[in-house]
Amino acid sequence: MESIVIVLAGVLVMIATYLFLSRNLIRIILGSSLLSHAAHLLLMAMGGLKKGRSPLIGEAAESYVDALPQALILTAIVINFAVTAIFLVLAYRTYQKSKTDNLDVLRGLKDE
Amino acid sequence: MNNLIVLPMVIPVFTGIILVFLRPYIKMQRWLSVLSMMLTGGLSVYLLQQIQAHGILSLAFGDWPAPYGIVFVADPFAMLLVLTTSFVTLVCLLYAFSTIGEAYEKMFFYPFILFLTAGVNGSFLTGDLFNLFVCFEVMLIASYILVMLGGRKVRLQESIKYIAINVLSSWIFLVGIAYLYGAMGTVNMADLADKVSQAGQSPILTTISILFLIVFALKSGLLLFFWLPGSYSVPPAAVAALFAALLTKVGVYAMFRTFSLIFFHEPSITHTLIGVMAAVSIMIGSIGAVAYQDIRQIAAFNIVIAIGFMMIGLAVSTPAALEGSIYYLIHDIIVKAMLYLIIGTMIMLTGKTRIKQMSGLIRNYPILGWLFFIVTLSLAGIPPFSGFIGKILIGQGTVESGAYLLLALAFLSSIFVLYSLLRIFMNCFWGETIMTIEDEKPLKKSFLLPSLMLAVATLVLGLGAETLAAYVTDASAILMNPDVYIDAVLPED
Numbered sequence: 001m002e003s004i005v006i007v008l009a010g011v012l013v014m015i016a017t018y019l020f021l022s023r024n025l026i027r028i029i030l031g032s033s034l035l036s037h038a039a040h041l042l043l044m045a046m047g048g049l050k051k052g053r054s055p056l057i058g059e060a061a062e063s064y065v066d067a068l069p070q071a072l073i074l075t076a077i078v079i080n081f082a083v084t085a086i087f088l089v090l091a092y093r094t095y096q097k098s099k100t101d102n103l104d105v106l107r108g109l110k111d112e
Numbered sequence: 113m114n115n116l117i118v119l120p121m122v123i124p125v126f127t128g129i130i131l132v133f134l135r136p137y138i139k140m141q142r143w144l145s146v147l148s149m150m151l152t153g154g155l156s157v158y159l160l161q162q163i164q165a166h167g168i169l170s171l172a173f174g175d176w177p178a179p180y181g182i183v184f185v186a187d188p189f190a191m192l193l194v195l196t197t198s199f200v201t202l203v204c205l206l207y208a209f210s211t212i213g214e215a216y217e218k219m220f221f222y223p224f225i226l227f228l229t230a231g232v233n234g235s236f237l238t239g240d241l242f243n244l245f246v247c248f249e250v251m252l253i254a255s256y257i258l259v260m261l262g263g264r265k266v267r268l269q270e271s272i273k274y275i276a277i278n279v280l281s282s283w284i285f286l287v288g289i290a291y292l293y294g295a296m297g298t299v300n301m302a303d304l305a306d307k308v309s310q311a312g313q314s315p316i317l318t319t320i321s322i323l324f325l326i327v328f329a330l331k332s333g334l335l336l337f338f339w340l341p342g343s344y345s346v347p348p349a350a351v352a353a354l355f356a357a358l359l360t361k362v363g364v365y366a367m368f369r370t371f372s373l374i375f376f377h378e379p380s381i382t383h384t385l386i387g388v389m390a391a392v393s394i395m396i397g398s399i400g401a402v403a404y405q406d407i408r409q410i411a412a413f414n415i416v417i418a419i420g421f422m423m424i425g426l427a428v429s430t431p432a433a434l435e436g437s438i439y440y441l442i443h444d445i446i447v448k449a450m451l452y453l454i455i456g457t458m459i460m461l462t463g464k465t466r467i468k469q470m471s472g473l474i475r476n477y478p479i480l481g482w483l484f485f486i487v488t489l490s491l492a493g494i495p496p497f498s499g500f501i502g503k504i505l506i507g508q509g510t511v512e513s514g515a516y517l518l519l520a521l522a523f524l525s526s527i528f529v530l531y532s533l534l535r536i537f538m539n540c541f542w543g544e545t546i547m548t549i550e551d552e553k554p555l556k557k558s559f560l561l562p563s564l565m566l567a568v569a570t571l572v573l574g575l576g577a578e579t580l581a582a583y584v585t586d587a588s589a590i591l592m593n594p595d596v597y598i599d600a601v602l603p604e605d
Contacts (some may be wrong), residue, residue: 020280025272032279039286046294069293072242076286079249083282086256087275093260094268106269 005045012038025091025101029084036080040073114171116159117186120152120194120233128226138217145205145222152233153198158190160583166367168600169588170239178239178602179303185239185601189438189587192580193236193365196442199569200357200449201229203562205316206236207453208350210558211460216348217461219261225354228254235362239601241299244366245285248331252278255359255559258351259343267346274343281330288323295320299534302601305373313377321375321382325389332363334419335389341400341412347454352408356415357449361441364422366519368437371426372591379429387427387518394420394521398528402535407455408500410532414451414491417525418444424518433509435590440502443490443573447499450566451487454480457563458540461553467536472545477555483563488537490570492530498573 012034019031047069053061096103119416127148131164149306163169169186172178205225211219231251238244256278260271293299295316296307308317327334333340344355373381397416404410422444425437457480462470490497503526510519573580588595 020276028276032276032283035279035283036286039283039290041285043290044376045291046290068299072289072293072299075242075246079246079253079282082253083249083256083275086253087279090260090268090271090275092596093263094272097263097265097268103272105270 001049002008004047005041005049009038009041009045012041025094025103025106028103029087029091032087033084035040036076040076040080043069043076045072113230117156117169117171117184117237118173120182120198120237121157121230123148123152123155124226124230124233128223128230131223131226132220135218135220135311136535140213141217141222142205142209144422145226146202147358149202149205150512151199151328153195153202153228156191156195156198159186159196160188163188163191164582164586168597169506170601177300177594179300179584181344183239183300183302183601184237184241185302185597186237187587187590187597188583189368189409189591190236190365191440192442193361193445193581193586194233195301196445197229197232197358200445200566201225201566203353204350204354204357204449204453206565207456207559207562208348208470210556211456212348212350216261219447221258221261224254224257224261225351228258228354228358229253231356232362236365239301241301241304241370245282245289248285248362249282250429251359251362252282255355258398259347261351262348264346270343270346271556273339273512275504277330277339280603281327284323284330285327288320288327291323291374300601301369301373302598306602307599308374308377309594313375317375318378318381321370321378322385324370324375325382325385328363328367328370329389332360332367332419333393333416333489334363334423335393335396337393337397337416340415341409344412344415345406345408349460350559352456353449353452355386356411356452357445360415360419363444364419364441367423368426368434368591372429372434373594373597376429383427383429384549386423387515390420390423390427391518391521392418392420394525398525398532401528401532405468407458407536407540408465410536411451411455415448417529418491421503421506421522421525424515424522425509427518428509428513429592430509430512431588431592432505432512434591436502436505438502438505438584438587439505439577440499442580443498443502443570446566446569446573447490449488450483450563450570451491453563453566454487457555457559458484460559461555462547467539470540470546471543472541472547474541475545476547476552479560480555480563481537483560483567484533484537484541486567486570488530490535490574491533492526496571496574498570498577500574501577530590 016031016034019027047066052063053059055064055067134140171184174184198460204209231247234247256275330336367504397413400413422437422440490499493503
């Protein structure tokens with residue numbers, strides 16, 4: 001089961017890389033969000049999938065699920081949510097100012 | 113009493129939250145933010161004394177013992193940096209009071225500065241790799257907003273690149289943490305260090321450590337600094353100074369922590385790689401610093417040189433070199449802030465950014481000129497100022513370990529730093545005065561006071577190196593000797 005999750009994470013990274021390399025700002029934001037989801041899946045697979053009961057006192061079981069990866073994923077999802085929100089606002093403001101979402105047009109400082 | 117070590121992160125967070133509700137009362141916002149920074153600074157001095165007397169302090173949140181819960185660890189290295197951070201943030205706040213303008217102040221400028229400081233302090237104090245990731249993000253999200261605040265076109269464009277590169281590096285960080293958790297089953301730094309030194313650093317762990325090296329190199333601008341000159345040139349001077357002083361240094365700190373505590377068993381791979389990256393970034397930084405005409409770009413490449421210079425200390429990892437790197441880290445936080453504040457003031461006064469477009473400023477603004485001269489001397493490492501002691505100790509370390517190439521590059525880079533800054537000094541401050549008395553914008557005392565405070569700090573740090581020596585020696589002893597750190601964090605079994 002873990003290997004399927006890992007393959008899924010790999011596919012997500014592949015799609016995200018494709019999106020990240022495009023010129024369209026919205027695609028880059030979607031790519032960054034997908035990339036984080038791949039990392040969350042990886043964290044989950046690394047902790048091992050369901051191997052026992054939930055880690056609560058009173059659940060008399062032989063083995064318990066490792067709760068730490070879930071806590072880590074939850075935190076990472078919240079952070080990803082915040083960053084994506086900021087990124088989207090930035091994209092909207094940039095579109096308002098520059099009337100374009102093409103990164104070729106939005107190149108940075110003019111050098112020497 | 114150990115509870116106190118969480119305050120350097122909690123005070124700014126709470127003050128920031130309170131300030132969000134005090135939006136219309138700018139005076140109150142200013143006072144509260146200054147007060148919270150003074151409190152944090154005072155507290156870190158007190159904690160430094162405590163650490164000196166009782167050893168490393170650690171705090172396990174919610175009484176979950178170390179490998180299971182989140183811990184905060186205050187060792188001299190972290191505390192020295194917290195103290196410097198509070199001081200530099202205070203100075204940048206003072207500069208912001210007179211320069212930033214009401215529009216920014218009403219748009220939650222001070223809360224975000226405080227959140228940034230909270231993230232920085234948290235990254236210094238945490239003893240848990242995942243928590244380090246979270247503190248990084250707190251700091252970065254605040255910094256995204258500070259870069260794009262104001263909404264000028266070029267600022268928005270630069271923030272896109274800045275956010276994209278940081279999202280990518282945070283992703284690598286998360287992937288590294290996931291692999292490390294899969295391999296070792298823990299994210300607590302002391303526990304990791306303990307397990308790695310017992311089981312040996314297998315090739316898998318070395319590979320994971322290189323993932324972390326890439327992340328921290330991206331964050332600190334070691335070799336992978338292509339994003340740095342752009343995004344550090346667009347924000348207003350007070351923000352740029354804060355970024356230049358603090359953001360890259362957090363990456364440097366993380367690199368020192370992980371590669372001296374956890375992944376130090378294979379120095380022939382990891383530390384050699386760090387050495388090569390340091391050498392290359394010193395070379396590229398030196399070329400960049402003398403090549404550009406824009407003073408903001410010159411300053412940005414000076415950051416790159418300094419990061420490479422500090423990393424030499426880690427690459428050779430002898431007690432003297434680490435001591436030197438710690439001195440240099442503290443010195444660089446103060447002096448880079450000063451450089452950016454002065455450059456920001458110059459751009460504000462003249463409205464120009466190229467060195468060819470300014471001339472003879474020393475006649476109009478003599479104190480500013482002399483302050484710039486002090487920065488130049490201090491960055492180049494001329495004795496009465498603070499850069500000297502760090503450079504000499506790193507030099508001593510490279511000689512001890514026979515890394516003569518790094519030694520040569522380190523000291524050649526000082527000449528490039530001196531030349532690049534003297535070029536600004538001679539072109540902009542010497543020469544014919546092109547500004548007439550009528551054009552001359554008045555230079556308020558409040559523009560100069562912050563840089564003056566930093567100038568005094570670099571002088572005091574240079575002359576009073578002896579006072580600091582006790583703490584710095586302690587800090588480098590702990591970096592050299594991870595068992596002290598591990599014993600302080602993990603409960604005895």
